[in-house]
Amino acid sequence: xxxxxxxxxxxxxxxxxxxxxxxxxVSFDRFPDGEALAAVPGFAGxxxxxxxxxxxxxxxxxxxxxxxxxxxxxxxxxxxxxxxMGYARQDEAFETGQPVSARAVARAVSTGADRVxxxxxHEPSVAEFFDAPATxxxxxxxxxxxxxxxxxxxxxxxxxxxxxxxxxxxDRYGAGTTDHFEKARHGGDSVTVRPHDAATAGRxxxxxxxxxxxxxxxSGAIAGLDDPRRVFVACVxxxxxxxxxxxxARAGVTAxxxxxxxxxxxxxxxxxxxxxxxLAEEPV
Numbered sequence: 409x410x411x412x413x414x415x416x417x418x419x420x421x422x423x424x425x426x427x428x429x430x431x432x433x434v435s436f437d438r439f440p441d442g443e444a445l446a447a448v449p450g451f452a453g454x455x456x457x458x459x460x461x462x463x464x465x466x467x468x469x470x471x472x473x474x475x476x477x478x479x480x481x482x483x484x485x486x487x488x489x490x491x492x493m494g495y496a497r498q499d500e501a502f503e504t505g506q507p508v509s510a511r512a513v514a515r516a517v518s519t520g521a522d523r524v525x526x527x528x529x530h531e532p533s534v535a536e537f538f539d540a541p542a543t544x545x546x547x548x549x550x551x552x553x554x555x556x557x558x559x560x561x562x563x564x565x566x567x568x569x570x571x572x573x574x575x576x577x578x579d580r581y582g583a584g585t586t587d588h589f590e591k592a593r594h595g596g597d598s599v600t601v602r603p604h605d606a607a608t609a610g611r612x613x614x615x616x617x618x619x620x621x622x623x624x625x626x627s628g629a630i631a632g633l634d635d636p637r638r639v640f641v642a643c644v645x646x647x648x649x650x651x652x653x654x655x656x657a658r659a660g661v662t663a664x665x666x667x668x669x670x671x672x673x674x675x676x677x678x679x680x681x682x683x684x685x686x687l688a689e690e691p692v
Contacts, residue, residue, distance in 0.1 A: 409429060409431070409432040409451060409452070409453050409457070409478075410423055410427070410430070410431050411432045411434060411448055411456050411478060412434055412459055412460070413434075413460025413461065413474060414436060414467065415492075415670065416460050416461045416671070418668045418671050418675070418678070419461075419669065419671075419678060419679060419680055419683075420459040422668070422678040423459060423680040423684060423687075426681060426684040427684050427687060427688075430453075432448050432451055432456075433448070433450055435447045435449060444469060444470065446469075446470045446474050446477065447473075447477055448477045448478055448481060451478055451482070451483070452482075453482075454482065454484040454485065455483060455485045455487075456478035456486050457486075457489060457687065458471065458478065458486060458489065458521075459489040459683075460474065460488070460489070460490065460491075461490065461492035462513070463492055463494050463670060465494075468494060471490075471517065472516060472517070472519075472520060475517075475520030475521060485523075486520060486521050486522055486523075487521065487522065487523045487687065488517055488520070488521035488523070488525070488540075489525045490517070490525070491667075491669035491679055492527070493510075493529055495509040495513045496531065497510070499537075508537075510534045510537055511537040513537075514538040514539075518540045519539075521538075521540045522541075523540055523542075523543070524540050525542075525543050525687070527545055527644070527667075527679050528544075528545070528546050528547050528548060528644040528645070528669075528679075530618055532544045543686050545679075545682045545683060545685070546573075546576065546682065547644050547667050547669065548573040548576045548644055549577060549580040550667055550679060550681070551577050551580075551642040551665055551666075552580035552581040552642075553580075553677045554665045555581060555614065555640065555642070558584065559612045560610070560612065561578070561581065561584035561611065561612045562584060562586070562603075562611050562614070563575070563577055563581075563584055563586045564586070564603060564606075564613055565588040566589055566615070566617050566625070566629070567588055567589060568588050568590070570588065570616070570617060570618070571587075573618060573644075574588070574616040577614065577616050577642055587603045587605050587606035588603070589602065589629050590602070608635065608636045609634050609635040610635065610636075610637050611636055612638045613630075613636045613638070614639075614640045614641075615630060615642070616643070617641075617642075617644075618643065618644045618645060619643060619644070619647055620645075620647060621647045621649055622652050622655070623648065623651075623652030623653070624652075624655060626641065626659075627658065627661075630656070630659040630660060630661060631660065636660075638662040639659075639661050640662055640663055641663075641664045642664075642665045642666070643665075643666050644666065645669050647670060648664075653674075668680075
């Protein structure tokens, strides 16, 4: 059965349809002392796929409880699907005495999972922190699906290291070129961010990133583009915290397209197909 965590109900429903597996009923309650309780009443079967993004601490706990609940209900095999893995960017200790939070989270999830599937983590190497076999799937190519017909499209990455995602979207779209933003320092504190090589005037520009959090850096870069025809933002994980969406709109973004690893109004395409492909394969 497909077992949805609270942040991932839409994706879990899409995954159930894509894999032709039943979607489990899940209940969430809270005791008077504040403790949470996630349960799976009526779970039946020997295999469970728990689908739960973990954008906050509460979701992390719900994932662990759901894994334990299906074991208690008789599941012999549990796969944990983390469409968005919280703490994944804390993949090293930056100062003495700090934790490697991604490792700590991965170890906790591994105690209740026989297998883990991660969708486009910021650093794919976090998969190595899991004690259970972990598979990384890339959802970036899915971002080409909701794009409209584009004029001389340019697919821009936020930096040189992220060109792969922009190229994947371009290849799936079937036309256009790729480039990346780079910083140019003009002395003192004067810094501009502009495309490394490509001209943008009169072109439709698609800025591709794995995560958009506050939108501050991206909106600043977009505002500095030279007379583009339209600007679209395509991201796998639409965190969009604080005033991120407003910042992007003020920078002139026509539309934001994202997957449903985090459920937002801009989640116009599902990551379920790439997760379904991973579930159909045995882990290496």
